[in-house]
Amino acid sequence: MSGIVVVFDFDKTIVDCDSDNWVIDELGFTDLFNDLLPTMPWNSLMDKMMMELHSQGITIEDIVKVLHRIPIHPRIIPALKTVHALGCDMRIVSDANLFFIETILNHLGIMEYFSEINTNSGYVNEEGRLRIMPYHDFNKASHGCNNLCPPNMCKGMIIDRIQDSISTEDAKRFIYLGDGAGDYCPSLRLKDRDFMMPRKNFPVWDLISKDPLLLKAEIHGWSDGEELEQVLLHLINTNLMDKNSQFNSSDCKLQILSVSASEALPKVLSVRP
Template sequence: MSHQNLAVFDFDWSLIEEDSDYWTIQNLSPVQWEKVKTLAGMQWTDLMDLSVKEIQDQGVTKDQFMAVLEKIPFTTAMLNTLKVLHSHHTRVLILSDANTFYIDTILRAYGVRDLVSDIITNPAYTDEKHRFRIQRHIPASDPPHQCPNSCAVNICKGQELDKYIATHGPFERVMYVGDGKNDYCPSTRLRETDRLFARSGKSLSAMLKNDPEAAAKIKSNITFWETSEVVLKAVEDEHL
């Protein structure tokens, strides 16, 4: 049985310095991003799938997607965080509402794909017209995940973390790095010996600071961070 440490990262605005959906569509087609804003009531993963499909129908290639993704901001400190975790033999999981194509392309571009043990996110696939497409992690045809927290319908990160730890754990310590409200549910799974890094100025930190009832459900130590140097220093100093 495993007793190593586990480091869990959300992707957008947590591991990288941007929202990969916005970055990609805005760079490839500002007009398409304006359309996204008019369809904001649509389920997000379905909307991203529609958007990438329409962009490709307008002539944008998968190689052009990759070229844009490879330029997304990724700090040296966060890259070094992954390297230090690897040197500590810490298992690294990305738990994200992005998609496999974006995440894999970005990690490979920065030379750190082999430092990440597993990725749980929305799957990308190639359709019959050879277009890159995105599916929900939990298909619309599946029963609702019935999480009491306000998780997205297509993924419950708390349930995914539970399953991951049951399969690969137990872990001596778990650290979780996130920024959004969908990172709250997995944060409630952390123990007193674990560590939550909530990005300042984002919806998770606002929730924890403004909702005492929600904050009371977090047992772990909470570190609010603005720059990735804070996460790197903690990983180095505490041998996470």
């Protein structure tokens, strides 16, 4: 293994849209969704919408077909394949749901790349309709985090658990990629040896930009799948070269990212003096 744990958000990070919105919009239920959105938490609304779709004759097969055509940047799959080939431990922490994520990853042929998927429960019940349940049952108790996390999931707590599951002797470095406000809390949990990759001009970027010094991790932004690939592979290869510097280049099987001199370093978010 490379000694690097790469944690991906899913929506607008691996896929290039919000998977919940994609399904609702493609099946023609946008207006109802928007009418109900002010009345309940997002996660609860998605469960209700799945009930409504089922009552209107929308089948699981219909939902799967929609998920199979979800937009994804053409450089994302090659990037994920390279990260996996380099021996990184790849995980997902997402506020989508397990059914959507597994359906998409299996369709793309990359399900086995990920050692762990942390997300809301999504399963087909005995009536043949999709149920979407919260990762954290906020009806029983609050997760207690106040860092803009939705009631059903604190990604920061998930990162804490992942970090605690890795022995300090391993000294693994984390790279976290995300776009939304919910990705801000885990960015605060990263260590000074880690890297945060926020999507530029998305909510998590805006939150970090307010005071980048709150983060211990080094910050590297990205704007689309092409830049995600460039920045992520640069960070991984740089760290692997450091780790394997004792080997001759002929013995090292690293797939080094080729960049021009002007692109040699990914852009780091500037901080106030």
